[in-house]
Amino acid sequence: MxxxxxxxxxxxxxxxDPLLLPNAWDVAxxxxxxxxxxxxxxxxxxxxAAAAGRPDATREVRDETVRLAHLLAALPVPVTVDLEDxxxxxPSAVADLVARLPVAGVNLEDSTGRRLVDPxxxxxxxAVGKRRCPDVFVNxxxxxxxxxxxxxxxxxxxxxxxxxxxxADGVFVPGRLTExxxxxxxxxxxxxxxxxxxxxxxxxxxAELGVRRVSTGSLLFRAALDEAVTVxxxxxxxxxxxxxxxxxxxxxxxxxxxxxxxxxxxxGAAPVPGD
Amino acid sequence: MxxxxxxxxxxxxxxxDPLLLPNAWDVAxxxxxxxxxxxxxxxxxxxxAAAAGRPDATREVRDETVRLAHLLAALPVPVTVDLEDxxxxxPSAVADLVARLPVAGVNLEDSTGRRLVDPxxxxxxxAVGKRRCPDVFVNxxxxxxxxxxxxxxxxxxxxxxxxxxxxADGVFVPGRLTExxxxxxxxxxxxxxxxxxxxxxxxxxxAELGVRRVSTGSLLFRAALDEAVTVxxxxxxxxxxxxxxxxxxxxxxxxxxxxxxxxxxxxGAAPVPGD
Numbered sequence: 001m002x003x004x005x006x007x008x009x010x011x012x013x014x015x016x017d018p019l020l021l022p023n024a025w026d027v028a029x030x031x032x033x034x035x036x037x038x039x040x041x042x043x044x045x046x047x048x049a050a051a052a053g054r055p056d057a058t059r060e061v062r063d064e065t066v067r068l069a070h071l072l073a074a075l076p077v078p079v080t081v082d083l084e085d086x087x088x089x090x091p092s093a094v095a096d097l098v099a100r101l102p103v104a105g106v107n108l109e110d111s112t113g114r115r116l117v118d119p120x121x122x123x124x125x126x127a128v129g130k131r132r133c134p135d136v137f138v139n140x141x142x143x144x145x146x147x148x149x150x151x152x153x154x155x156x157x158x159x160x161x162x163x164x165x166x167x168a169d170g171v172f173v174p175g176r177l178t179e180x181x182x183x184x185x186x187x188x189x190x191x192x193x194x195x196x197x198x199x200x201x202x203x204x205x206x207a208e209l210g211v212r213r214v215s216t217g218s219l220l221f222r223a224a225l226d227e228a229v230t231v232x233x234x235x236x237x238x239x240x241x242x243x244x245x246x247x248x249x250x251x252x253x254x255x256x257x258x259x260x261x262x263x264x265x266x267x268g269a270a271p272v273p274g275d
Numbered sequence: 276m277x278x279x280x281x282x283x284x285x286x287x288x289x290x291x292d293p294l295l296l297p298n299a300w301d302v303a304x305x306x307x308x309x310x311x312x313x314x315x316x317x318x319x320x321x322x323x324a325a326a327a328g329r330p331d332a333t334r335e336v337r338d339e340t341v342r343l344a345h346l347l348a349a350l351p352v353p354v355t356v357d358l359e360d361x362x363x364x365x366p367s368a369v370a371d372l373v374a375r376l377p378v379a380g381v382n383l384e385d386s387t388g389r390r391l392v393d394p395x396x397x398x399x400x401x402a403v404g405k406r407r408c409p410d411v412f413v414n415x416x417x418x419x420x421x422x423x424x425x426x427x428x429x430x431x432x433x434x435x436x437x438x439x440x441x442x443a444d445g446v447f448v449p450g451r452l453t454e455x456x457x458x459x460x461x462x463x464x465x466x467x468x469x470x471x472x473x474x475x476x477x478x479x480x481x482a483e484l485g486v487r488r489v490s491t492g493s494l495l496f497r498a499a500l501d502e503a504v505t506v507x508x509x510x511x512x513x514x515x516x517x518x519x520x521x522x523x524x525x526x527x528x529x530x531x532x533x534x535x536x537x538x539x540x541x542x543g544a545a546p547v548p549g550d
Contacts, residue, residue: 009390011364022507026301027328032500033507046522051326053302053346053536071328197516204513216510220503225307228495231306232297235491238479241472244497247321254325261328267396 005040009078009104010137013041015193018206019213020197021080025051025221029070031253032245033220034077040060040104041075043068045082047221052121058113062087067098073102080105082138085112091128098129098136099256105137107172110159110261119159124168131166137215139194140168142231145175153181157188157200164189176230177210186210191222277374278316278410284353284379287315288445288467293437293481294488297470300326302346306528307520308495309352315379316350320357322496331533333388338352341375348377349536355380355412360387365404371402380412382447384424385434394434398441406441414469414488415443420450428456428524430528432463439464440445449492451475454484461485470527 012019020260022038024030025047033041048068054060065081069211072079081103086094089112098106108129110122126140140154140163144156160171172194173185179201186193197219206214235241287294297313299305300322302379308316321331323343329335342354347354358381361369372468373381383404385397401415415438435446448460454476462467467487472478472494481489510516 003435006349020507022503024503026326028322028325028491028496028500029503031325032504036508037502038507046526047303050303050306050525051301053529053533055530055533056526095394101533184468187315199515202513203510203517214510216507216526217517218522219516219519220506220523221303222522223497224503225525226519227304228299228304228499229307229311230295231495231498232295232313234450235472235478236295238477240474240477241491241494244494244501247493247497250325250493250497250500251321251331252491255326255330255354258328258330 002101002103002133004073004102004104005078006104006135006137009080012078013137013212015250018164018203018211020203021194022211022220023047023216023218024072027066027257028250028254029224030072030075030079031257034075035253038077039070040078040080040236042080042107042215043072043082044216044218044221045084046218048082050221051094057084057109057111059084059087062097069101069103069237071261074257074264078104079189080107080109080139085109085117085122086125086129089117091121091124093265094125095128095132098133098138103136105139105169107139107141109141109143110163111143116143116147119162122159123162126163126168127166130169137169138167139165139170139172140166141172141174143174145173145177145181148175151197153184156181157184159271160185162192164191170213172213172215172216181203181204182209182211277376277408277531279348279376279377279379280353281379281410281412284315284355285352286446288412288487293486294476295478296469296490297495298322298357298493299347299490301414302532303346303525303529304495304499304530305350305354307525308342309350310528315355317382317490318347318357319491319493320359321493321497323357325496332359332384332386334359334362337372341372341479344376344378345516346351346536349532349539353379353415355382355383360384360392360397360399361404364392366396366399366424369400369409372401373408375411378411380414382414382416384416384418385438386418389422394437394453397434401438401440401443404442405444412444413442414445414447415439415441416447416449420448420452420456423450428459431456432459434534435460435464435468439466445469445488446487449490456481457481457484457486467519512519
């Protein structure tokens with residue numbers, strides 16, 4: 001099932017500009033981003049977990065993640081899914097999970113419950129996952145800076161290089177990085193480097209630093225929550241309602257996607273888990 | 276299980292100002308609205324359905340609705356859940372569903388798949404639901420204006436009055452109403468009248484017209500989706516990322532709610548469906 005739109009996704013990392021990858025948390029947010037013209041969609045584990053009322057990065061939302069990956073399979077663009085740490089310490093179990101997903105790519109992070117894991121264990125997940133699913137874009141996340149541990153650039157570069165050596169198609173270093181840190185990673189590893197969109201660096205500057213993918217992480221999800229609160233507060237203050245995208249537009253694109261998904265899974269194909 | 280925070284919810288309809296009820300679509304949006312100080316939270320069936328990739332108002336998301344109601348049970352404020360048409364033509368089945376939900380209130384609409392149902396059938400759902408769950412605030416929705424059918428005020432008032440006679444605690448007339456239509460309903464029925472927040476009427480004006488509850492319906496959900504797209508487009512245009520509510524804040528309030536829910540359901544209590 002893996003590798004859906006995989007070649008197209010890989011090519012997006014080799015374009016003239018870095019890939020700006022917006023991260024969705026449910027079907028509606030993914031459809032809105034596709035309707036807006038974004039050429040690929042990722043998922044955010046914080047968004048997915050918080051929507052379901054669960055903590056992030058604690059292996060609590062494996063089933064929800066699998067379910068969302070299937071629900072997004074009918075999208076006309078590549079999808080890459082945030083798998084936290086693969087929801088397992090066992091590289092074979094991680095590879096089994098990746099093999100079940102109808103996706104172009106996955107993110108695998110080298111921390112569990114906010115603790116860095118041994119880079120050898122993470123490198124094994126990457127290597128076994130790639131052997132099992134060679135066409136899937138495996139993005140190996142380096143959480144040194146994100147967790148504020150071993151934030152020295154040397155450890156970050158060492159982990160990034162090790163994952164690339166193990167077959168990772170890309171490395172992702174989230175967190176607040178300095179320009180020097182970003183340049184150190186992009187110059188040290190031969191695969192596309194992914195960072196988060198932050199207030200510190202614009203997309204053009206990240207491109208100059210050699211970054212090939214810029215993810216929004218949970219930014220869009222958190223901005224969306226804030227906007228819901230802002231609009232509700234405006235109403236409470238006596239302001240008239242604004243007019244966002246119409247009810248009929250949202251429902252119509254959901255219906256279209258729903259039917260595309262049905263024809264995709266069709267008779268004899270694997271149903272969405274939980275259906 | 277029904278009637279959680281029911282007395283408090285009922286009282287919110289008798290305050291000095293109309294209740295502005297914001298509608299959430301998942302746990303995260305509900306928690307954001309509670310954190311912002313709103314005294315009660317509703318749900319939006321469009322939001323819930325679109326998030327799950329299903330069409331609205333077609334009985335497609337009964338299980339997701341039940342699940343969300345349970346996931347919101349640990350909120351410190353009353354919750355009222357949009358049950359579409361009760362997901363059944365059978366008043367007893369609707370009452371059984373209401374009785375399963377740990378909520379302060381429910382909305383039941385008198386249309387199925389965008390067609391108005393016989394008001395006698397809807398009145399029976401209201402009456403049987405109220406007999407079974409007397410403390411739950413049953414808000415009977417009149418879809419004449421919403422669907423653009425029988426939009427004459429007379430039919431709307433007749434349905435509203437019939438549902439109030441059948442025991443509805445409130446009536447809800449969504450759609451674009453004129454001031455005359457609103458006043459006709461509020462003067463004709465003895466129970467709180469609920470309308471949607473629209474661009475046409477501010478909250479103070481709706482209060483003058485006798486409205487006691489103003490719902491956001493799917494407005495916040497649609498505004499949130501638009502905001503996600505806006506932020507992504509700004510990044511693509513080379514603007515630095517803004518700083519919405521922090522990752523840690525969202526994750527921390529999710530964790531707190533998650534633990535509150537565990538202690539609520541506790542050993543021996545009914546688990547969240549699907550867990």
